[in-house]
Amino acid sequence: MERPLTKHIHPDREPLSLQEYERVGGYQAVRKALLELTPEAVVTLVKDSNLRGRGGAGFNTGLKWSFVPMGPDVPRPKYLVANADEMEPGTFKDRMLLEGNPHQLIEGMILASYAIGADISYVFLRWAYKKAAHGIIKAIQEAYAAGYLGQNILGTEFSLEMHLHTGVGRYMCGEETALLNALEGKRAMPRAKPPFPQVSGLYGKPTIVNNVETLCCLPHIVNHGAEWFKGLSRTQDAGTKIYGVSGKVKRPGAWELPMGVTIRELVEEYAGGMLDGYKFKGALPGGASTDFLVEQHLDTPMDYTSIAAAGSRMGTGTMIILDDQTCPVGFVHNLQHFFAQESCGFCTPCREGLPWVEKVLLSIDRGEGRPEDMNILDFHTKYLGPGNTFCALAPGAMEPLQSALKYFREDFERHIHDHQCPWK
Amino acid sequence: MLTTEEIAQIEHEISLVPQKKAACIEALKVVQQHRGWVSDEDLKDTASMLGMSPEELDSVATFYNLIFRQPVGRHVILLCDSISCWVMGYEQIRDHLMQKLQIKYGETTPDGRFTLLPNVCLGTCDRAPALMIDDHLYENVTIEELDGILHHHR
Ligand SMILES: Cc1cc2nc3c(=O)[nH]c(=O)nc-3n(C[C@H](O)[C@H](O)[C@H](O)COP(=O)(O)O)c2cc1C
Numbered sequence: 060m061e062r063p064l065t066k067h068i069h070p071d072r073e074p075l076s077l078q079e080y081e082r083v084g085g086y087q088a089v090r091k092a093l094l095e096l097t098p099e100a101v102v103t104l105v106k107d108s109n110l111r112g113r114g115g116a117g118f119n120t121g122l123k124w125s126f127v128p129m130g131p132d133v134p135r136p137k138y139l140v141a142n143a144d145e146m147e148p149g150t151f152k153d154r155m156l157l158e159g160n161p162h163q164l165i166e167g168m169i170l171a172s173y174a175i176g177a178d179i180s181y182v183f184l185r186w187a188y189k190k191a192a193h194g195i196i197k198a199i200q201e202a203y204a205a206g207y208l209g210q211n212i213l214g215t216e217f218s219l220e221m222h223l224h225t226g227v228g229r230y231m232c233g234e235e236t237a238l239l240n241a242l243e244g245k246r247a248m249p250r251a252k253p254p255f256p257q258v259s260g261l262y263g264k265p266t267i268v269n270n271v272e273t274l275c276c277l278p279h280i281v282n283h284g285a286e287w288f289k290g291l292s293r294t295q296d297a298g299t300k301i302y303g304v305s306g307k308v309k310r311p312g313a314w315e316l317p318m319g320v321t322i323r324e325l326v327e328e329y330a331g332g333m334l335d336g337y338k339f340k341g342a343l344p345g346g347a348s349t350d351f352l353v354e355q356h357l358d359t360p361m362d363y364t365s366i367a368a369a370g371s372r373m374g375t376g377t378m379i380i381l382d383d384q385t386c387p388v389g390f391v392h393n394l395q396h397f398f399a400q401e402s403c404g405f406c407t408p409c410r411e412g413l414p415w416v417e418k419v420l421l422s423i424d425r426g427e428g429r430p431e432d433m434n435i436l437d438f439h440t441k442y443l444g445p446g447n448t449f450c451a452l453a454p455g456a457m458e459p460l461q462s463a464l465k466y467f468r469e470d471f472e473r474h475i476h477d478h479q480c481p482w483k
Numbered sequence: 484m485l486t487t488e489e490i491a492q493i494e495h496e497i498s499l500v501p502q503k504k505a506a507c508i509e510a511l512k513v514v515q516q517h518r519g520w521v522s523d524e525d526l527k528d529t530a531s532m533l534g535m536s537p538e539e540l541d542s543v544a545t546f547y548n549l550i551f552r553q554p555v556g557r558h559v560i561l562l563c564d565s566i567s568c569w570v571m572g573y574e575q576i577r578d579h580l581m582q583k584l585q586i587k588y589g590e591t592t593p594d595g596r597f598t599l600l601p602n603v604c605l606g607t608c609d610r611a612p613a614l615m616i617d618d619h620l621y622e623n624v625t626i627e628e629l630d631g632i633l634h635h636h637r
């Protein structure tokens with residue numbers, strides 16, 4: 060099984076230095092792209108590879124780039140930003156790539172910057188990733204010293220600056236337009252779209268924001284081609300994917316696997332099955348803001364298309380397991396506490412609705428719920444759903460709630476009827 | 484008053500960005516790094532360096548979880564309270580910490596050693612429960628280990 064992204068990641072060793080990375084083929088893709096391919100050819104290659112954004116939404120990366128204005132007369136500087144904010148609860152995949160092989164990310168960023176004609180690039184890293192910050196700073200210095208960053212890279216016309224920016228903690232920093240505000244030293248509130256960042260992003264200039272894992276795929280696509288990349292997958296969505304499992308399983312962890320392994324394989328094979336005495340009840344397949352899937356979905360392939368068809372979202376691909384001895388109401392309450400806290404407060408339904416949902420769930424969990432509380436929860440899933448709020452935070456928050464109300468409704472009703480939590 | 488070192492560091496941050504204001508988060512980080520937190524007076528001084536009103540800078544400072552506008556202890560404990568850590572029983576760790584240190588969330592021990600804060604997912608959910616003390620990450624934390632962990636931070 061090929062594992063291009065994690066082949067050179069060894070958790071117990073320091074990440075590869077620039078020389079070590081070059082020795083295993085590192086920066087060959089930059090050479091190939093800058094010396095042999097036009098930016099348009101890189102965009103086409105990535106489009107053809109069917110690489111879909113690993114930040115959660117799954118948009119075709121090459122297509123996203125193709126909206127960036129190109130040519131001599133466009134606004135400059137143009138920007139590329141690596142989204143390394145990773146604050147989605149239950150998600151720990153980018154950390155592995157950031158700590159494990161920072162040069163792979165930098166190489167991916169150079170390729171993306173070349174494709175869109177960016178002049179300046181940023182790694183937007185969350186504050187908590189101290190080890191990653193250390194490795195990235197060192198790797199950027201090495202890349203400058205070796206001439207992969209700076210003026211006239213490899214003797215070409217292409218120049219690129221790169222900086223590390225560490226955030227100061229807020230989930231909204233991960234939303235791409237809010238991230239740009241944070242980079243500009245503002246509160247991380249989302250911006251209205253259109254204009255899309257591709258046209259008017261950082262400081263009003265054309266900007267692409269890509270997830271870390273998305274960027275780490277690029278050197279491999281450039282080296283081996285679009286068909287090879289598609290061939291890594293078992294299904295229609297191309298490539299490998301870093302999947303993760305957390306919760307009451309025997310071996311929680313993250314693994315790079317062919318796109319489209321099933322939920323069952325992840326839980327039973329890679330995570331070693333449930334801990335003794337625990338049964339699988341459900342899972343959020345891709346982080347806190349995805350809909351629950353349950354036992355009947357265990358054989359669903361973990362790819363964007365299949366998980367969407369099953370009624371959820373692939374999200375970040377790192378799964379959180381709900382077991383039979385954990386209360387679903389308490390589980391969803393914990394999630395809504397997070398979302399209520401992290402709401403930026405810009406729009407009323409989200410700012411006022413999420414704390415209300417959190418309170419109602421707490422009272423149900425404590426055995427103080429009333430039958431009408433179910434209606435309150437139901438209507439929030441509608442009024443905080445897509446199209447009613449300014450950004451995707453609130454609709455994301457409603458995904459685990461609406462699916463919990465669907466699959467575990469009896470558990471909610473039992474709390475209300477019995478005036479106590481059956482799990483306590 | 485800001486020290487000459489702080490002023491020099493903030494000016495360096497300003498030199499890296501196209502507009503003064505864009506350095507404001509970095510500037511707050513500089514102050515916090517030296518003083519542990521950002522007081523009203525420091526906020527005012529920093530704002531004037533950035534050409535912002537103190538209120539404008541405060542609206543940024545208070546938006547983010549990790550800029551402290553109140554004094555904190557010598558060490559800040561950030562305990563993950565997000566979903567995977569909840570499933571794996573972080574609440575026991577929380578209760579033990581609160582009992583041992585005799586403080587609640589947001590409080591500092593009387594000797595000024597520890598401040599305890601809840602924090603969102605630390606991105607290490609496969610090794611839950613997790614907490615950070617200053618720059619140190621602790622994973623798969625058990626109650627039995629807590630005393631030893633605290634001992635490292637005097
Ligand atoms: C509330 C919220 C938080 C987000 N957090 C992240 C994040 O931490 N990392 C990330 O890559 N994308 C995050 N996203 C998605 C980004 O907005 C954006 O779609 C993504 O970075 C694009 O990269 P991609 O096209 O490579 O997937 C978040 C979105 C929302 C609505």
Ligand code: SF4
Pocket residue numbers: 231249401402403404405406407409410448449450451452453454
């Ligand atoms: S949905 Fe929530 S997070 Fe998004 S803009 Fe509105 S208040 Fe802010």
Ligand code: FES
Pocket residue numbers: 148149150563564565566567568569603604605606607608611612613
């Ligand atoms: S939920 Fe605690 S580290 Fe992710």
